[in-house]
Amino acid sequence: MVVLALQNGAATAAPESVNGASALPLSASARAAALKSAQDAAGSTAAELGLGAQEALVVRDVVKDADGTVHTRYERTYAGLPVLGGDLVTHVAKSGALKGVSKATGARIAVASTDARISAATAKKAALADAGSGNASARKVVWAAGAKSVLAYESVVKGVQADGTPSELHVITDATTGKKIYEYQGIDTGTGTSEYSGTVTLGTTAAASGGFDLLDSGRGGHKTYDLNGGTSGTGTLFHDADDAWGDGTPANRQTAAVDAAYGAAVTWDFYKSAFNRNGIAGDGKAAYSRVHYGNAYVNAFWNDSCFCMTYGDGSGNSHPLTSLDVAGHEMSHGLTAATAGLKYSRESGGLNEATSDIFGTSVEFFANNSADVGDYLIGEKIDINGDGTPLRYMDKPSKDGGSADYWSRNVGRLDVHYSSGVANHFFYLLSEGSGAKTINGVSYNSPTYDGSTVAGIGRAKAYQIWYKALTTYFTSSTDYAGARTGTLKAASDLYGAGSAEYNAVAAAWKAVNVQ
Incomplete structure (x- = not known):
């Protein structure tokens, strides 16, 4: 394992944390050097992890914590082909000892042959038919996000969605049978005087x-x-x-x-x-x-x-x-x-959307702008519904008429903007707790799945935990169960196992039926 070395002046002090688990920032040159060092050692890392002879690691990101722990994020290849759903993160202590690995899949990656029975043109044609229209490209890949690795084609169809949004539909087709395995959307749907934030300073x-x-x-x-x-x-x-x-x-x-x-x-x-x-x-x-x-x-x-x-x-x-x-x-x-590269479909897509709601909300509070005060309402200023109501509610997501308050087996079948409700609700409960309260003039009344009472730990600690989990433990295929595991690990890193913060994370997930 490669332990990232920082030269003097390459980083500044990290935010305060109990166990020194906050990430140190890297200068551009230090980051480039860290990526190169990790890539140079990727072969020995693959061997230490017990990967197959035809597998190789490609470094995507390196994060070093204040306590010296290094988290290195990799994509995988198999016989030179990109592996989709094979991403992983190694967690290495300052001593060089491997503390753990977060994997998008636990299954061994192998296919009987890399010779496809159908052509790339056939896969593109099928993807175009699925999308309705557009321009398609295709590449041969190994699909590892399922229970078993499959030789496949990834076709990307570029066009326009029904509402005018650009489309980059990724369609995964079995290279042996020609059947569609999976698809996901690649498009994730400011002195000046502003419309929403008053007079502001601009760069x-x-x-x-x-x-x-x-x-x-x-x-x-x-x-x-x-x-x-x-x-x-x-x-x-x-x-x-x-x-x-x-x-x-x-x-x-x-x-x-x-x-x-x-x-x-x-x-x-x-x-x-x-x-x-x-x-x-x-x-x-x-x-x-x-x-x-x-x-x-x-x-x-x-x-x-x-x-x-x-x-x-x-x-x-x-x-x-x-x-x-x-x-x-x-x-x-x-x-x-x-960072995590959460695929924009099913539960991982809901977590992707929720991450943006979580940090978008955190940005609004951080701005401390009297013309747009911080709240747990999403898009309340843009009047997208035409009646003054917000787009989404974090305290009780179902108030928008479509989002899920709690996890169920059907959550992954919802549009990602609705399945995000479970994580949005978790974040609100972790930040503010359950029950009725008023924050910055907005009234909230957040329920729980099991009728429990949840005490919040404050928004700053909540977003630190989510960021830590996103950048070091989540992978492209993380679902709600995986998000619970990742945020508990993050809370343990930042505040200690069994800490009030750790217990609050567990309680908030239980309150949205993720156990």
Whole structure:
């Protein structure tokens, strides 16, 4: 196992934790060196883990805790083919001893042959038929997310969903029988005067030709672009003569850009303050934002392919989906993609959505903005329902008419925005506890599955536990049972086994019927 060494000045102090389990931030050069070191030793690591002769490890991320523990995240290949659902994380103590391994699958990875009986063209044709339309590509892979490894094709069909959202549908086809095994969606569905957050400070850059560009060089170079109704490309970088942006109304094209840029800045600052994380991928590089997507498009999305956030203008082009919690939500899809890679389908998809709700909510509280105070309501500013109600409720998710309050065997069959309710409810209970209460002027009354009373440990501890689990224990296939295991491990790392925080995590999961 490779133990990550940090040079002097490569990291700053980690947030306070009981057992020194908070992650140390790495400079760009230190991170690159850590990744290279881990990759150079990947062969010996694979052997120590007992992987097969045809298996190899490809390093995705390295995290070092303040106590010296190193968590290294890997993808796997088999006979040179990518293995989907074979990702794993090793946990190595400062001494070099292996403390444990978190695996997406416990099954041994092997296929009888890497020769496919059907062609890539046949797999693409089937995927196109499944998607309805679009342009498809296909690659041969080993599918390891099921009970048994299967030689397969991964086809990616790019097109447009019914509501105008871009589509990147991933279809997994058995390379022997031609049958579809699995599918998931690859698209996870801002001084200026903003529409939702009042007058805010923006990071801008003086342009060489005069005036200012909406480019935040202090936060990785984040840029905000105007798509002007388009649905592709980056559009035009926002530019202003006097560095005073927007007027608080949707009629001014800069207003949505102010909200988007502000949201990205606050999210970046939250990651840095709470987790010592330097940007979405931890490499100091910013994503970018695009506003005014399409015509009356009622959605916002993260696209990992462009590493960007995109926002529509809402119904009648009068309610841009650029509120602070929505911006934090979309940016956090990028965080999930850069860490656990939770597949956007079934229970892992619900956990993916919940992660964005959890951190989007945490960003809103962190901002401490009197025009948009922190709450456990998702999208309450954008009036997406047309009646002033929020998009989702974390204290009792079922209030939206579709989300699940508690886990059941059917949760994985729900749309991921509804199956996320179980984890959202868990996070609320862990943060604030059960029963009736008023927080920042909003009334909540959170129930429990078993009628138990849950005492909260505070939002800051709750999001530390979730972040720790996401970045070191969750894998692409983590389900609700796995999330319970991962957050209990995270609570033990941060606060000690048997601590009040550990017991609260267990109680909150029990209260949403995950045991």
